[in-house]
Every structure is written in C-alpha cells, then in structure tokens.
Amino acid sequence: MSDEPLIARLAHHLQRPVxxxxxxxxxxxxxxWLACVAGARGSEIGEIIRRADLDTTYRAAWLGSVLEMDDVHRSALLHPGPVIWSAVLIAGAEVGAALSAVLDGAVQGYESMIAVGSTLDALHYSHFHNTATTGPFGSAAAAGSVYELSACQLLAAMGNAxxxxxxxxxxxxxxxxxxxxHTATASSNGKFAAYMAKFGMTGPAAILEGPQGLYAATCRDPKPLVLGDGWRIEEVSFKPWAACRHAHPAIDCALELRAAGRVTPPFHVETYADALTFCDRPDPVTETDAKFSLQHAVAVIADGRDATPADFTPEAIAALALLRAQVSVAEDPEITARYPAHFGARVNGLELQDCRGDPERPVGEAEIVAKMHMLxxxxxxxxxxxxxxxxxxxRGDDAAAVVTMLEEWLA
Incomplete structure (x- = not known):
C-alpha cells in the first residue's frame, strides 16, 4: 500500500458514499457560489466574457472569485468553489444528472483539491496560486464522479489535469x-480531463511525488497526503466580506471594536506575515487594490460600513483616504506561528484567532441566504x-434548473 502512487490512494479514497x-x-x-456569480454579473470581467461569446454556463467559471467573497480553505490556502461548481454543473448537464449526484461530485472535488493543497509548502505558495495549482485535481474529481469514472479512470483524469x-x-x-x-482554466482543464478519461485516455500516476512531478518542480518540503474518514468540505470557510481573506481578521477585529464603541483612530493592526505580503497597501488606487488593503479594510469598518462590494469602489477609496492614513500595520510573530491553521489579527489590542465564517465561528443558512440577496x-x-x-x-434536486438559471443570469 505504501508503494501505491499518491493520486491512486486519493482516487480510491474519493469513491466513498457521501x-x-x-x-x-x-x-x-x-x-x-451562486451568490458570488450573481454579484459579478456586471463586473468588467463579466462584460469581457460576454463579448468573447463564451458558452453561458462556462462564463460562470470566470466570475466566482471576482468579488473576493468565494469560499476558502485556510491551511491549504485555496478557494474551491470558483473551480468546482462550474465544472460539476457542466458535467451534470451533459449526462442529465440529478442535483444530488452533482452535490456528491462537488464534495469529492473539494476533497481532492484540499487534500492536494494541504501537501504544498510555503515555497510553493510564494510563487504559485494554490487555487490554480490544485484546481484541476478538484474539477477532475468532481466531473469524474458525475461521469461515474472508475478509480483507474479517475487517477488518469487527475494525472492529466x-x-x-x-x-x-x-x-x-x-x-x-x-x-x-486561473480559476476558469483550472475548472475547464480538470473537467475535460475527466471527460477524456471516460474514453480511455491514460495519465501519469506519480504526478505528485515523481522525480519530474509537481513536488519536485514546485516544493522544497511537501507535507504528507492525509486522507481522513470525514469530508474536508466541512473545513471550508465562508467569506462574509468583499475583501481578500487575509484582510478578514482585521475586519473582524474592527467590527468587534465598533460593536463595543471603541473604533477610534488611530488604528494599529498586528497580523501574520502573509497578510502583510498580500495586503499591506496603504494607498490603493483600484478596486482590486482596495480589496487587498488592510488599511482600507479597517477604514471601511471605522466609517460605519459593512465591507460590501460598494465599500471597495473608486468612490469609497477616495472617501476613506483620511481614515486609511490613520491605519498602521505590522507582523506579530506569534500570530504568524499559528497561521495558516488560524488566520488571526489584533487591532488596537483586541485579538481574534478565527473569523466569522470559519468552522470555529460558523455561519448558517440564514447568513448565506442574506449574502445571496445582497450580492x-x-x-x-x-x-x-x-x-x-x-x-x-x-431544497431542490434539479441540476438542470440551476444551469438554466445561470444561463439566464449570464446571457
């Protein structure tokens, strides 16, 4: 068993009942994910994919991460939703699958993507976008489930993807x-690899650990592949706010301060090193800059806003310049030591180790429905x-109706 290729182990692991x-x-x-797609309909990238005359269902694969509100797995440092759902719904539409089969495929896609992502090291993440790297594993597994691939066929699909x-x-x-x-191609490449595997296309089994495989090419110290009894979709966090996940701990702290009547400038943010690498942007210019700015995120909350998409527009950037200038940021080595198992921050002395939407501080159906309405x-x-x-x-079991709805939204 120990000599079995890693993705062979993963392929067998995925073929459990959900x-x-x-x-x-x-x-x-x-x-x-549907909420994120709906909210991005009118974005610039949404207009581009309309002009490109892409298939309407495939368009959804481009939109799930636009608003920075897509779900996230902390320790694997990746966003499964934008990759998995488009692939599994397209595959389901091809074979007329019920939504229950699509959901099972998605669970297996999340499992594959997270399992592989959890093996990648800091060197990999310093150069590679983990969502893009691991996404093809996830979309191949999700589509492969809907196509009812054998473990051997699924191995080939993940290896080729x-x-x-x-x-x-x-x-x-x-x-x-x-x-x-990145997200769109990760979604489509894995799905297509699963489709071809149905017809006998073979793929490399040692694509992870082989001498010219992913680890050798992109990692210094990959971690062991851990396959547990549960399903890792339960470890995934929801994102309540329209900003980079690395900014969420500071947002959450600022909200706690605001609720206590203590959101008074100046503000000093202490957090983990990656949050500074990605989000130390004191002078954002574009909407993307603002979503990746700790300074802007704290200013948004201090101004009484709720970190919705409207709070990261050019108008909001201009309006919050003075507040943003009163936000300083620094690394706290102890918070870095707890990362990525915990995305933490401290703002003006108030510290949180986990954010709203994390498994430790879960949101439920009512919050996700409210997010759907807002977006x-x-x-x-x-x-x-x-x-x-x-x-x-x-509550439904009609995958085709979900696809029809997306086609109407994105036509």
Missing part, C-alpha cells in the same frame, strides 16, 4: 485579470432571483 449531512453542507457552498497545472503569482504585481483566468442586488438581479437560487440550491 452522507446526507455532508450533501446538505454542499448545498450551502453551492448557494454561496495536474500535468498542465500551474498558476504563477506574478499577476499580483500588475493590474490584470489573470486570477480569473444579487449588487449584480442587478431582483430579490425574486435570490429566492429562486436559494430554493434550487438548498
């Missing part, structure tokens, strides 16, 4: 749209469409 309570959890993640994986962080240094390219309105959809999405995702 319990109903885990399927119910997947419904929340489906609705959360992973053989073309990548996702360099260089886009962070430039005002470009590459992040959405549907931001994306120009009526409240009736938010209700429709909630009903289909949380």
């Amino acid at each position: 319990p109903e309570f885990v399927r119910t959890r997947a419904r929340l993640h489906l609705l959360d 992973a053989s073309t994986t990548g996702g360099l962080w260089q886009f962070r240094a430039e005002q470009v749209m590459t992040k959405f390219w 549907a309105a931001w994306g120009g959809l009526p409240a009736s469409e938010a209700d429709r999405a909630a009903e289909l995702a949380l």
